[in-house]
Amino acid sequence: MLAAGRGVSSGGGGSGLSSRLTGWDTFSKTVEEFREYTFTGGMISLLSVGVILVLTLFEFVNYLSPDRHTEFLVDSERLGTMKIFLDIDFPALRCDWLGIDAIEMSGKSQLSIENHLSKTQLGGGLAAVENSGDTASTVAKQGLTKRLMASGRASRLRNRVSPSGSAQKDAANGAPNQAFHLSQHVQPVSKDYCGSCYGALKEGECCNTCNDVRRAFQKRGWVLDSTNSIEQCVREGVVSVDGADDDSAAGVAGCNIRGYVEIDKIAGNLHILPGRTYEAEGQLLYDANNIEFSKMNLSHTIHHFTIGDSFPGRTNPLDGASKTMQEDGYPGQHEYFLKVVPTAYKSIGWWNRMRSDIADTYQYSVTEYFHRVSEKDYISSQPGVYFVYDLSPIAVVYEDRRNSFASFLVQLCAIVGGVFTVSGMLDSSIHTSAKVVQKMRMGKKD
Structure with missing residues (x-):
């Protein structure tokens, strides 16, 4: 009896707590028999x-x-350098005709840029340079092209590297569309050899290579009209263009320029010209005397043109751009005006953590302009492809963010x-409507 009483008392207390909690039940239930x-x-x-x-x-x-969240800031980092990556075809101009220069607003210039750029002639054939008398001859194998120089355009291919930083393979392997490396075909000279500078330098000074002769002429402000009579140039296979024999001698259809150019973070222009730009007595001079004006077909296709490293979602407006010069048209200046915007991209990793590597890169917008150049204006206006760039004072910061797991659970x-x-x-509405219709039918039957 005593044990039973305790059990009832305990049950009563539990029943009171249950009844109090039952009053807070907002999820009312119906008896199973009454569910439909x-x-x-x-x-x-x-x-x-x-x-x-x-x-x-x-x-x-x-x-x-x-x-992706976007933030605009004032660009306070005006120092440093930026890289311009390019991949451009010139189907009507040979590689030895084309030179690349970068000129900055500050006055600093890079002329005849070679580092990190490769020139590949589009096409191939047998090319040979032969000379009689005491001068040597240089013969390139099948699949190579003769390294020609147009009126002092020193587009030197020696020690050229590809955009990836690795050296180009020797063209003598016979692989198609490979850049011709002069260093593999220059005839050796004796150790005590001292080449003539042809009056450009003082007596006793030596010019052992064709480039040495060119630099000596530039130092004096002279123009090297022809390299056919320069012993060093003939020995290296560097000859001037002889007008009508250009196409037959070269056996190539065009040139591809690929790689990157590293420039200071300041406004300026990067241009590709048929001819040679050089500095003499503090002035920039242009020389393309041996390139016929009628052959300056600057038709080109831009496969790739970007500034800085790539990041997801970026578009390059110049990629795929193509310009063609009509057969009866004049060459001219193809100008691309670029507005460069400094950009920082912050990517995200797993567990919503920001990666430590932040891509400092650039975006650009572009407008185009073409200025036709007649043969009379050829001296003052050089035909070419010009990329004129200016930097924006506003920088853009892209930051990828992922929602938290708690917000995912809430959703x-x-x-x-x-x-x-x-x-x-919806179920209640359909069920109620069915009941009403059923009652209406039953009323009509009655």
């Missing part, structure tokens, strides 16, 4: 589950996909609750 199951309700339930699964999948994909609960609420309202 319908075909429509079953269809809506299955449809609701399918909608929940699809929306959950979309939300999960959205959770894994970071959002998931909203999906489940919302779908069940809407489906319950």
Whole structure:
């Protein structure tokens, strides 16, 4: 009896707590016998589950996909350098005719740029340079092209490297479209050899290579009209262009220029000209006397042109641009005016953590202009392709961010609750409408 009493007392206390909690129950239940199951309700339930699964999948994909936030700042870092990556075809000009120069607003210039650039002649054939008398001959193998120089255009291919930084393979392997490396074909000279500078330098000073002769002429402000009579140039296979024999001698269709140019972070221009730009007595001079004006076909295709490293989502407006000169047209200046915007890209890793590596790169917008050059204006306006760039004082910062896992759970609960609420309202409406229609039919029968 005593044990039973204790049990009743304990049960009474538990019953009181249960009754108090029951009053807070907002999820009322109906007795199983009074529940009604319908075909429509079953269809809506299955449809609701399918909608929940699809929306959950979309939300999960959205959770894994970071959002890109954009911020604009004043660019306070005006020092440093930037790289211009390019890949351009000139189908109507040979590689030895083309030179690349970069001139900055500060007055600093890079002339006849070679480092990190490779020139590949489009096409191939047998090319030979022969000379009688005491001068030597240089014969290139099948698949190579003769290294020609146009009126002092020193587009030297020696020690040229590709954009990846590795040296180009020797063209003597016979591989098509390989850059010709003069260093593999120059005839050796004796150790005590001292080449003539042809009056450009003082007596006793030596010019042992064709480039030495060119630099000596530049130092005096002279123009080297022809290299055919320069012993060093003939020995190296560097000869001037002889007009009508150009195409037959070269056996090539054009030139591809690929690589990158590193310049200071300051406004300036990068240009590709048929001819040679050199500095003499503090002035920049242009020389293309041996290139016929009618052959300056500057038709070109820009496969790739970008500034700085790439990052996801960036577009390069000049990629795929192509310009063609008509057969009866005049050559001219193809000018691309670039507005360069400094850009920082912050990527994101797993667990919503920012990576330590931040890509400092650049974006640009471009406008184009073509100025036709007649043969009378040839001296003052040099035909070529000009990339004139200016830097914006405003920098853009892109930062990828991913939503937190807690926000994903909140969205998931909203999906489940919302779908069940809407489906319950839909089922209730259909069920009530069916009851009303059924009562109306029964009333008509009565």
